[in-house]
Amino acid sequence: MAIMALGLSSCLKDENIENLEYGINEDAIESNRIIELPSASGTHVIAASFVPEDKDTVFSTLTVGLASKEPASEDITVNLTLDNSAAIIDNWNEANGGELVGFPSDQFSIEGGLSVTIPRGSRSVTTPVKIAFNPSALLEAQYALGFQIASVDQTGYLISGNFKDMLIQFVAQSAFEADYSFTSVITGGANTTTTEDVYMPTIDATTVSKDGIGGYFSGYTEYTFNEDGTITVGAYADATKGSSYGATVVESSYDDNGFHVKFTILGGGYTFDETAVRN
Structure with missing residues (x-):
């Protein structure tokens, strides 16, 4: 899947910055060093299509980005979590009249863990999370996973209020793709x-x-x-x-x-x- 292009619009419209809800990190606010899961469409959803074959596969997805005036001056380690996946899915279903259900935990694994690094000199790292699963297990329902930014190891960076989570919806690949x-x-x-x-x-x-x-x-x-x-x-x-x-x-x-x-x-x-x- 093509994921998303990173831009500055999200950080400029981040309500938590406008409302001063981030606290006292004035240096980060001044330089707009915001860590986010960027979405060009603004939907906060990625449709992860797969071929429904009875064999293990690995799907690489998500972009973790730095919305800032300048590229990263150092390697930035960003930690993601699935702890709030159920709530993210429920919120999406309520807002969109959807019927997504959580991906059964025994049907997938995350290869390499949920910590990713935005390299020095870059604004983002693409496809850092590899989800291993058997596609045939996904045909019984509309499964999804909700990722959220948990923390940033380095100081001087803020987690976006508007773009801190992303919903991955797993769908069988259309014959017309x-x-x-x-x-x-x-x-x-x-x-x-x-x-x-x-x-x-x-x-x-x-x-x-x-x-x-x-x-x-x-x-x-x-x-x-x-x-x-x-x-x-x-x-x-x-x-x-x-x-x-x-x-x-x-x-x-x-x-x-x-x-x-x-x-x-x-x-x-x-x-x-x-x-x-x-x-």
């Missing part, structure tokens, strides 16, 4: 054609996602492949799906080689005629 050559013919509010090579990751067994809308708008698109051979499209301002562009499908089809879909957004103001071919 793939690399695609993507062409979108746009008419209406604009008249242009865009082409791009894109990787479309799993949301669930029948749905994949794509950053951007038609290679033209910034945002986020979901494609759901229905049993009747049609496709449902969702187009949103970002991956939180808090703001929808109101996608309406005009025509659609798919096969083993890819798919074609034509849809409008913004009340018909823009039309996207898209063809995606598996690479």
Whole structure:
């Protein structure tokens, strides 16, 4: 899975800093040395897709980041915990009407432990946590794990208030997750054609996602492949799906080689005629 890009926006909007709830570490506040589990989408959720085979596998996930004006001036050891996993999952279910359940503790192991190091000169360490499990054990329910930053070994760093935890949702890989050559013919509010090579990751067994809308708008698109051979499209301002562009499908089809879909957004103001071919 592509995880997340690290930016400074999270530390600048951290409510615990704004409300002075972090205490008296004025040096850290001044330099914005915030340790976080960054989320480009703001959803605090990673969908970890796996092939449902009856064999052990290792999934590398999570990014631990330093949100600061400068890269790390030293190696920074960050300790994660699963102690609050159940509460993180329950909070997500309550907020989203979900049915996620905790990953059974006897069905996985963490290789290398839960302490990770952001190297000197860097702003993040990617995929530091390796979760070993047998995918066939995950087919009975929607399993998840909730990670949280527990502590930082070095002084002068703060744990983010907004980005201190991350939920990993384990989902069986969609048959439509793939690399695609993507062409979108746009008419209406604009008249242009865009082409791009894109990787479309799993949301669930029948749905994949794509950053951007038609290679033209910034945002986020979901494609759901229905049993009747049609496709449902969702187009949103970002991956939180808090703001929808109101996608309406005009025509659609798919096969083993890819798919074609034509849809409008913004009340018909823009039309996207898209063809995606598996690479």
